[in-house]
Amino acid sequence: MTPPTSAADLHERIRRRAEEIYFRSGRVPGRDLENWAQAEKEILDESTPSRRTAVVVEVDGVQYIGEYAPGSSNGYQFGEITRGAPIQLRFEGNKMFLRRPNGAELETTIVQRVG
Numbered sequence: 001m002t003p004p005t006s007a008a009d010l011h012e013r014i015r016r017r018a019e020e021i022y023f024r025s026g027r028v029p030g031r032d033l034e035n036w037a038q039a040e041k042e043i044l045d046e047s048t049p050s051r052r053t054a055v056v057v058e059v060d061g062v063q064y065i066g067e068y069a070p071g072s073s074n075g076y077q078f079g080e081i082t083r084g085a086p087i088q089l090r091f092e093g094n095k096m097f098l099r100r101p102n103g104a105e106l107e108t109t110i111v112q113r114v115g
Helices: 007-024 032-047
Strands: 053-059 062-068 089-092 097-098 105-114
Touching: 032 105, 053 097, 053 105, 062 097
Parallel strands: none
Antiparallel strands: 053 062, 062 105, 089 097, 097 105
8 A cells, every 4th residue: 555645645545444434334323533543543554564464265265365464453463363264254345354253354455366
């Protein structure tokens, strides 16, 4: 993700992400500040060069490699999802969402499909 080029660009990216969070979380009213804070953290984490980490999931013989930034992974810890364990997941465009043991989702960006 490219860093914002201006304060207005940063503000707009945060606004769009907060709106995405609002829709993803079921359009719950009264959470504007929480949605904005989460969006701001995610956008700033994405804009800051950092180590990205990947998960590999196989579905019907196809391996999906999904990258995520540790700083915006809602506390996901490597090893939380163990190899071979059944998991629930869903796809939306180039995103892959894995249901974690605690019920939260790990959002990844699909960077490669093999098979």
